[in-house]
Amino acid sequence: MAVLALPSLASRVGLAPRRASARRASSIVTRAAGADAVPAKEARAAAEATKVVARKGVMETLGFGGWAPEVINGRVAQIAFVAGVGAELATGETLPTQFHDHVFSLAFVSVLVALASFMPNVQAKKFTSEPATKGAFGPFSPGKEMLHGRLAMIGLAAAFAMELHSGTPLFAR
Secondary structure, eight states, X not given: OOOOSOHHHHHHHTOOOOOOOHHHHTTOEEOOTTOOOEEHHHHHHHHHHTSOOOOOOHHHHHSTTSSHHHHHHHHHHHHHXXXXXXXXXXXXXXXXXXXXXXXXXXXXXXXXXXXXXXXXXXXXXXXXSSHHHHOOBTTBOHHHHHHHXXXXXXXXXXXXXXXXHHOSOTTOO
8 A cells, every 4th residue: 555645634534654564554444534444454355356357368267277178078077977877768878879979969068068168258247257256156166066077077987988898878777
């Protein structure tokens, strides 16, 4: 926080001239005429809550350390697992057969999920497409979404491998 050069103005708003240090900056108290004291730390937190979250670049988002590859693959795996098991129960086809016969459907859903995952960057003002910026919503949280995506990827790969090896549906009627 900048120190005011005019001592009379500083005394009117309740600021005493201090040395600028990171440790003391959080303890400065501002007072307005007729108002209670508000710590600068709380004022900064309230101001930051209304700011638009900074957007990350493409490489930070889609790169090896970015959030998007695992989140999008997890979302696609969750949909593929539920749809694959449902279709297997309805038709009796194994997962490898379904993937072989319906490549266009799998590609279409994958692209649709990827586009939908980036939609908050286009529409939202206070959060981005990164799940961590949205926070928890009731029982739903970014950590649980990541866990369920990982479980769906493992389950889909395991079911696919077992059905490929045995040649019979795992979830038969």
